[in-house]
Each structure stands twice: as structure tokens, then as C-alpha cells.
């Protein structure tokens with residue numbers, strides 16, 4: 706049985722992952738704003754540092770895996786774009802930087818990062834914002850999104866998920882990750898019925914846009930089903946999975962990119 710860190714453990718897909726891991730007999734250290742083993746705000750540098758250290762302390766310096774599910778959706782709001790950049794991007798990469806030695810210590814650790822199918826289905830996300838996030842320069846990223854006005858949070862969301870997918874693919878194959886036996890992968894869900902999506906559906910204009918989005922299979926995904934994919938990506942069956950972004954999205958990515966392979 707292993708020890709796993711799960712961020713965003715109090716709700717939605719993170720909570721569903723925790724339930725499955727605990728049912729399988731694993732030890733889980735949950736991180737969230739409330740109702741978690743480690744209560745921390747991943748939108749601040751101090752919160753990220755505290756969360757990273759508290760998890761390492763509880764895990765005794767060895768982690769068999771980590772699931773980075775904490776995230777904010779593209780809802781409107783004054784400070785929302787910054788919060789999205791900090792939680793969805795820095796809340797992944799800074800924690801994984803800190804946890805890498807503990808993951809390496811487990812020898813065959815597995816990490817699953819939550820990206821999104823917005824990476825390939827959302828047009829016009831400025832590359833400059835993605836590059837700035839990869840440089841960990843949030844003010845610069847926000848500067849390049851300012852022209853989108855009220856829509857800035859949507860583009861911050863797209864940029865945060867593209868950046869996190871690129872980071873995963875870039876790092877996964879390096880001596881520090883693959884070379885240390887750590888399997889680093891991402892999952893890219895489509896619209897999954899969780900509190901995050903419910904918040905978006907509560908705004909009529911947003912709900913209309915979401916329901917008009919092409920999903921060949923139809924409907925919304927289920928948090929429990931996505932959690933089953935994540936647990937599979939943490940299992941021995943995923944020993945040869947490295948740097949992959951697994952789309953579980955009812956066919957939207959294939960619909961938009963039917964000509965790609």
C-alpha cells in the first residue's frame with residue numbers, strides 16, 4: 706500500500722480520487738482550502754510552501770504518488786485570472802518541485818496532473834501568456850491577457866492548462882523525472898459534472914455556451930469515472946506511461962482535431 710498526496714481533495718474529481726485510493730487501502734494526504742489533512746491556500750507563495758512542507762512531513766519523506774487536482778474554473782471576477790494562474794499552474798509546478806525528491810525515493814512513483822481538453826479546443830490563447838507562465842512570471846502572463854477584459858479569466862484558464870501540459874511533457878522525460886523512475890503524466894478531461902462545472906452552468910450565457918460545445922458522445926463526464934482513470938494512471942499498469950496527456954472528454958478533442966494523429 707502506498708502514500709499519495711492529492712491536491713483539491715475536498716471536492717469533485719480530487720475527492721473522487723481520494724475515495725478510490727482510500728477504498729484500495731492507501732494512505733492519502735489531502736490538500737485543500739478546507740476539509741483536508743493539509744489546509745492551505747495554493748494561490749499564495751506562502752500557502753504553496755506550507756502545503757509542500759506539511760505533506761512531506763506527514764509522508765515521512767517518501768511519496769508513492771501525487772495527484773494535482775486543485776484548480777479554478779474560468780468564472781468571471783476581478784482577481785480571477787491571477788488566482789487561476791497561481792493555483793492551476795504554480796500550484797502544480799512548485800509543489801512538484803518540492804515533492805520530487807520524495808517521489809524519487811519511492812523508486813516507481815507516479816504523478817497525475819489535471820490539465821484540460823481546453824488545451825486543444827480553445828482558440829486564440831496567447832502563446833505569450835503560456836510562455837510567461839512557463840517562466841513562472843504571473844504578472845507578465847496577466848499583462849498579455851489584459852486586452853481580453855472580462856474574458857481574461859477564460860484565457861488565463863486556457864493558458865494555465867496549456868502551460869501545465871507543456872511542463873509535464875517537457876519535464877517527464879528528463880533525468881530528474883523519468884531518470885529517477887518517476888512517471889509524470891497528465892489527464893485532460895472534458896466537461897465533467899463537478900461543483901466547478903456547476904458554477905459555470907449557473908450563469909445562463911455560460912450554460913448556453915457549454916451546452917453548445919461539441920461533445921460527440923453527448924452529456925457530461927462523471928467524477929467517479931475520471932477518478933478511475935487517474936487511479937489506473939497511478940497503478941502498476943501505467944509503468945510504461947511517461948509524458949502522456951490522456952484525453953477523457955467524450956470525443957471533443959478528436960472532433961476539433963480529426964486531421965491530427
Ligand code: NAD
Pocket residue numbers: 712713714715716717718719736737738739745746747748773774775776777778792793819820821822893894895896897898899900901902
Ligand atoms: P472542484 O471545484 O470540484 O474541485 C477543485 C478543488 O480545488 C476544490 O476542492 C477547491 O477548494 C480546490 N482549490 C481551489 N482553489 C484552491 C486554492 N487556492 N488552494 C487550495 N485548493 C484550492 O473542481 P473539479 O472539476 O473536480 O476540478 C479538478 C481539476 O480538473 C481542476 O484542475 C480543473 O481545472 C480540472 N478540470 C475540470 C473540468 C470539469 O469540467 N470539471 C474539466 C477539465 C479540467
